[in-house]
Amino acid sequence: MRKKHKFFYSSHTNRSVMKAFDYYESVQKDLGDYFILSLEKCLASIDNNPEIFKIIHKNFRQAKVPKFPYIVLYRIIDTGIIIDNVFNTYRNPIKKIR
Numbered sequence: 001m002r003k004k005h006k007f008f009y010s011s012h013t014n015r016s017v018m019k020a021f022d023y024y025e026s027v028q029k030d031l032g033d034y035f036i037l038s039l040e041k042c043l044a045s046i047d048n049n050p051e052i053f054k055i056i057h058k059n060f061r062q063a064k065v066p067k068f069p070y071i072v073l074y075r076i077i078d079t080g081i082i083i084d085n086v087f088n089t090y091r092n093p094i095k096k097i098r
Contacts, residue, residue: 003047004047004048005047005050005080005081006079006080006081007043007047007080007081007082007083008080008081008082008083009082009083010082010083010084010085012084012085013083013084013085013086016085016086016087016088017036017039017086020032020035020068020070020086020088021035021036034067035065035068035070038065038066038067038068039065039068039070039072039086041065041066042063042064042065042066042072043072043083045063046063046072046074046081047081050074050076050081051076056073059075059076060073060074060075060084061073061074061075061076062074065086069088069089069090070086070087070088070089071086071087071089072085072086072087073085073086073087
């Protein structure tokens with residue numbers, strides 16, 4: 001399936017995703033892969049209709065990653081979508097917007 005929008009990822013986002021992947025792989029083999037698939041479903045939902053998700057602060061929106069305690073924090077810009085954070089909801093919510 002072809003993406004509708006261009007996605008931009010922060011280096012922080014990449015670190016958060018790798019940390020979550022490594023954690024879930026250490027808990028159970030292939031659980032990290034399942035996390036990535038769930039994250040991809042969330043990103044596809046954002047791609048299909050980015051404005052459907054609630055604005056939580058200024059122009060930041062968030063979408064829930066299915067089956068995992070994570071949200072994707074993003075902004076819509078003229079040239080695409082910036083993924084600012086993939087945030088573990090067990091953490092302090094003040095830290096999700098950096």
